Amino acid sequence: xxxxxxxxxxxxxxxxxxxxxxxxxxxxxxxxxxxxxxxxxxxxxxxxxxxxxxxxxxxxxxxxxxxxxxxxxxxxxxxxxxxxxxxxxxxxxxxxxxxxxxxxxxxxxxxxxxxxx
Amino acid sequence: xxxxxxxxxxxxxxxxxxxxxxxxxxxxxxxxxxxxxxxxxxxxxxxxxxxxxxxxxxxxxxxxxxxxxxxxxxxxxxxxxxxxxxxxxxxxxxxxxxxxxxxxxxxxxxxxxxxxxxxxxxxxxxxxxxxxxxxxxxxxxxxxxxxxxxxxxxxxxxxxxxxxxxxxxxxxxxxxxxxxxxxxxxxxxxxxxxxxxxxxxxxxxxxxxxxxxxxxxxxxxxxxxxxxxxxxxxxxxxxxxxxxxxxxxxxxxxxxxxxxxxxxxxxxxxxxxxxxxxxxxxxxxxxxxxxxxxxxxxxxxxxxxxxxxxxxxxxxxxxxxxxxxxxxxxxxxxxxxxxxxxxxxxxxxxxx
Numbered sequence: 001x002x003x004x005x006x007x008x009x010x011x012x013x014x015x016x017x018x019x020x021x022x023x024x025x026x027x028x029x030x031x032x033x034x035x036x037x038x039x040x041x042x043x044x045x046x047x048x049x050x051x052x053x054x055x056x057x058x059x060x061x062x063x064x065x066x067x068x069x070x071x072x073x074x075x076x077x078x079x080x081x082x083x084x085x086x087x088x089x090x091x092x093x094x095x096x097x098x099x100x101x102x103x104x105x106x107x108x109x110x111x112x113x114x115x116x117x
Numbered sequence: 118x119x120x121x122x123x124x125x126x127x128x129x130x131x132x133x134x135x136x137x138x139x140x141x142x143x144x145x146x147x148x149x150x151x152x153x154x155x156x157x158x159x160x161x162x163x164x165x166x167x168x169x170x171x172x173x174x175x176x177x178x179x180x181x182x183x184x185x186x187x188x189x190x191x192x193x194x195x196x197x198x199x200x201x202x203x204x205x206x207x208x209x210x211x212x213x214x215x216x217x218x219x220x221x222x223x224x225x226x227x228x229x230x231x232x233x234x235x236x237x238x239x240x241x242x243x244x245x246x247x248x249x250x251x252x253x254x255x256x257x258x259x260x261x262x263x264x265x266x267x268x269x270x271x272x273x274x275x276x277x278x279x280x281x282x283x284x285x286x287x288x289x290x291x292x293x294x295x296x297x298x299x300x301x302x303x304x305x306x307x308x309x310x311x312x313x314x315x316x317x318x319x320x321x322x323x324x325x326x327x328x329x330x331x332x333x334x335x336x337x338x339x340x341x342x343x344x345x346x347x348x349x350x351x352x353x354x355x356x357x358x359x360x361x362x363x364x365x366x367x368x369x370x371x372x373x374x375x376x377x378x379x380x381x382x383x384x385x386x387x388x389x390x391x392x393x394x395x396x397x398x399x400x401x402x403x404x405x406x407x408x409x410x411x412x413x414x415x416x417x418x419x420x421x422x423x424x425x426x427x428x429x430x431x432x433x434x435x436x437x438x439x440x441x442x443x444x445x446x447x448x449x450x451x452x453x454x455x456x457x458x459x460x461x462x463x464x465x466x467x468x469x
Contacts, residue, residue, distance in 0.1 A: 021137075027140060057176075065204050066131055
């Protein structure tokens, strides 16, 4: 439970997340341990830099859905904006929004990886 | 012997989302996963397994959910009830899904109860038996149906009596449905709205809330105490339809079809935001739309001082405030029946 509690400082709404998993701590943790893979498979910045906007939309949309389901609210809110900016044809604004969460995301991914069983 | 689980196909590119869906659904259904749209199409094309329903993500890499639907259509893969999954149930998504006859969505993040409810509701739908609408009724069918109606009325009246509920409102809704459907039917030539069928639609309207028999009283009372009670309340529609459908006699097919429609769809709205299936006016049978209008009109009209034509207009105006509840076709029909409707209410209440 300590692992989950620690996630709160990264903007994770653990209570809501656990509720979604019907209180099953191990199941929730198992999914959270998969989260770094989702992020690492979908390098946002490089997709924007190589102008792969459609693919960037698909991948950020996926992350938006996953963060919503895992109740990682801090990232979910930003990815919601990023998807909207990309759909509006404004990758620059999307990148600026990504800049705001990049460090937090990296810290969260590192923390999860360090605690993964 | 345990009942065999129904089979679901889940098409979603997110491993985590698929895992959560498994967690929600695996105790109730046999689940097969597809990691993307092409994999889903491949599984469906092989036809090794017959799926009872599919949950299909809208946004996926390689091929999105709508393209999957198009390819399914092109390849003659039909008859699978589908729920679309999306973080954005936008009007555009709803419209595009409706083009493929899909009206059911679940949103992300998943609400476990809601997902389960939606899948169960979707699987409750049996194809509507629309063939019976145009077949002329035979005397034997009418007699047999009347016997069934007599039994159904007995059961329903016993229930209402035990609950201390008058059936006066149901009778008024029933008669109002007769007035409106008679006017509607007068515009058609042929057997579709012959008098015997109008009589059956009229009688069917009396039973619109028969599904109340299957849900706890606390879920019927307004306002609802919590979300769970509201969901249970919504179930009275599908439960009523199931109850009527228990009669599978071919001689009663017309009545059971229209009564099922009325029980199932009397809370649908023209704009597609009603329940249980979010059908639009174009998708909802006219007799169910008429019954829905009758029950709401009656609620408002009976609260006004007297049954004048002016108050009729006021009642219609009040209903129209809730834009999207009924189509313009229904309002037009009601206005055409203004005199008949006001006379009906005056006589009904004069009789006490």
